[in-house]
Amino acid sequence: MPPKPPMPWPALTAIAIIVLVLATAFAWAAGWIGKDRLTAPRLVDAIEGGKPYAGFRRAHSKGVCVAGYFEPSTQAAALSRAQVFSQPRTAVQGRLSIGGADPYALDAQARVRSLALLLKADNGQEWRMAMNSFPFFSVSTPAGFHKQLVASRPDPATGKPDPARMAAFLAEHPEAKRFQAWAKSAPWSSSWANTAYNGVNAFRFVDAAGRERFVRWSMEPQAPFEPLSEAERQQADPDYLAEELRARLRRGPLRWNLVIIEAAPGDPIDDPSQAWPENRPRHIAGVLVLNNSQPQATGRCRDVNYDPTVVPDGIALSGDPILAARAAAYSVSFNRRERETARDQAPPATDVTMQEVAR
Amino acid sequence: MNRHGHFDALARLLHWGMAVLVMAMLFVGVGMVASLALRPMLIELHRPLGIAILLLALVRLYHRWRSPPPPLPADLPRPQALAAKASHWLLYALMLAMPLLGWSMLSAGGYPVPMVGALRLPALVPHDPTLYAWLRGAHGVLGYALFALVLMHLAAALYHAWVRRDGVFDAMARSGRPRSMPSNETVAEPTPRLQD
Numbered sequence: 001m002p003p004k005p006p007m008p009w010p011a012l013t014a015i016a017i018i019v020l021v022l023a024t025a026f027a028w029a030a031g032w033i034g035k036d037r038l039t040a041p042r043l044v045d046a047i048e049g050g051k052p053y054a055g056f057r058r059a060h061s062k063g064v065c066v067a068g069y070f071e072p073s074t075q076a077a078a079l080s081r082a083q084v085f086s087q088p089r090t091a092v093q094g095r096l097s098i099g100g101a102d103p104y105a106l107d108a109q110a111r112v113r114s115l116a117l118l119l120k121a122d123n124g125q126e127w128r129m130a131m132n133s134f135p136f137f138s139v140s141t142p143a144g145f146h147k148q149l150v151a152s153r154p155d156p157a158t159g160k161p162d163p164a165r166m167a168a169f170l171a172e173h174p175e176a177k178r179f180q181a182w183a184k185s186a187p188w189s190s191s192w193a194n195t196a197y198n199g200v201n202a203f204r205f206v207d208a209a210g211r212e213r214f215v216r217w218s219m220e221p222q223a224p225f226e227p228l229s230e231a232e233r234q235q236a237d238p239d240y241l242a243e244e245l246r247a248r249l250r251r252g253p254l255r256w257n258l259v260i261i262e263a264a265p266g267d268p269i270d271d272p273s274q275a276w277p278e279n280r281p282r283h284i285a286g287v288l289v290l291n292n293s294q295p296q297a298t299g300r301c302r303d304v305n306y307d308p309t310v311v312p313d314g315i316a317l318s319g320d321p322i323l324a325a326r327a328a329a330y331s332v333s334f335n336r337r338e339r340e341t342a343r344d345q346a347p348p349a350t351d352v353t354m355q356e357v358a359r
Numbered sequence: 360m361n362r363h364g365h366f367d368a369l370a371r372l373l374h375w376g377m378a379v380l381v382m383a384m385l386f387v388g389v390g391m392v393a394s395l396a397l398r399p400m401l402i403e404l405h406r407p408l409g410i411a412i413l414l415l416a417l418v419r420l421y422h423r424w425r426s427p428p429p430p431l432p433a434d435l436p437r438p439q440a441l442a443a444k445a446s447h448w449l450l451y452a453l454m455l456a457m458p459l460l461g462w463s464m465l466s467a468g469g470y471p472v473p474m475v476g477a478l479r480l481p482a483l484v485p486h487d488p489t490l491y492a493w494l495r496g497a498h499g500v501l502g503y504a505l506f507a508l509v510l511m512h513l514a515a516a517l518y519h520a521w522v523r524r525d526g527v528f529d530a531m532a533r534s535g536r537p538r539s540m541p542s543n544e545t546v547a548e549p550t551p552r553l554q555d
Contacts, residue, residue: 008521008522011518011521012522014517015514015517015518016523019510019513019514022510023510025386026385026386026506029386029390029393030392030393031389039414040392040394040395040398041392077487100418107550124479125471125473125479140370142395142396149438190384275540302488303468303469303488304469305468305469305470307470309398310470312477317399321395323399324397324398325395325396327396327398327399327402328391328394328395331398334468337487339492339496340492342488342489343399343492343494
């Protein structure tokens with residue numbers, strides 16, 4: 001028998017190193033190493049705060065499904081070549097909700113209200129929007145948002161956020177003070193229907209000639225503002241907004257104007273925490289009409305991810321880091337709740353209602 | 360054909376081109392799931408690249424059928440030969456399955472499947488949360504499996520190149536035509552700029 005050749009250690013070592021380097025790079029890209037790096041799953045973990053509600057959206061967890069249509073104005077087609085602005089009517093399904101991660105929160109106590117929409121044009125292209133009642137976002141970066149979540153987490157001892165940590169966060173992110181001032185002073189309206197919803201993030205509208213302009217948009221209610229007093233808020237039913245909405249819809253459809261606001265050169269287009277000056281050009285691009293609502297657990301909005309980066313040809317994204325982070329976080333949230341729904345961990349609609357009645 | 364025991368030019372082009380694409384896809388895939396900043400950009404790349412890999416894999420299978428690859432060395436131990444065969448078919452299976460799973464998964468999640476510009480793909484399956492959850496899980500797990508398989512494939516190829524030196528790596532790395540050796544003249548008279 002011939003003697004066994006010696007093991008070729010240098011070659012084997014080189015191969016092992018190459019494989020190891022690639023595997024490490026892959027693990028880093030996947031966010032498995034570097035525990036202090038903020039990734040989409042870690043941001044959603046912070047939103048859950050250790051208390052995920054199976055089957056529910058991780059943010060804006062409580063809401064109702066709505067449906068209706070969108071009709072563009074005559075000037076809309078000049079702003080963007082998106083087909084929703086040129087076809088006479090586009091079917092819309094969407095969701096009205098309140099801010100926060102608790103699907104059993106009290107409707108009337110929520111400072112933030114939200115409107116999410118999915119418009120599907122006849123050419124199959126979709127425009128998904130996720131708008132909020134605040135006029136600007138609280139922070140300018142995802143890292144700042146994460147710090148805010150951590151700073152506002154209740155202290156187990158007191159049940160309230162630690163004032164020292166909150167102060168430290170505000171010192172580091174002074175832009176959040178603007179948001180706090182809005183939360184303190186903005187009047188509370190009596191309905192989802194008489195609330196304005198703002199896109200907050202900037203987008204690019206592309207017209208038929210390929211010209212681009214940076215825009216933000218808002219849905220401004222046609223229903224007149226009616227205040228909700230402090231006393232009414234405290235005494236309101238847990239599902240106050242949903243019930244009020246149902247009552248309104250029985251009287252007729254609800255309308256909002258889609259207002260497109262154009263940026264001027266130099267306006268912050270990648271910082272949603274900064275409002276644009278009031279005198280920017282505004283165009284009414286159409287009317288949103290909502291004519292029915294369904295419970296979110298059985299309605300069509302339940303299994304839709306209202307990812308605001310799903311845009312049709314004619315609308316493009318800006319470099320706003322919060323916009324990108326919303327897409328990433330919503331996707332993680334969607335994957336988690338759809339997995340829970342598939343495993344039958346999500347309570348059916350009737351259970352949600354019963355739990356709320358019992359409170 | 361492989362008269363020289365080599366893969367032909369198209370087979371080599373497809374192999375190395377797809378090596379780059381598949382590796383890029385795997386990193387883009389895990390990167391876009393984790394990243395808060397890059398997701399919109401990476402997912403816009405991920406979808407059309409996935410469909411490109413699906414189409415290229417079909418071209419490659421057709422080409423492989425028309426022009427069979429060179430045989431493995433006769434002295435390769437039987438378990439290694441079996442592992443080589445099995446891993447190659449698994450690689451093909453995953454290169455076909457991953458894009459189809461991704462496409463189906465987006466359809467089941469109720470997402471549109473845009474490609475480039477205004478071009479988009481039709482839904483492969485109905486919008487269904489249970490189906491989505493299953494497909495999303497499979498797309499992730501098989502993605503990790505594909506990465507592991509690609510690493511093993513790479514390690515085995517380098518083992519052939521550096522340890523066994525049996526021509527298996529060369530069959531994919533080189534054309535197989537007799538390589539032009541430097542003539543005595545060029546050795547005797549190097550180009551002036553190489554001097555000194």
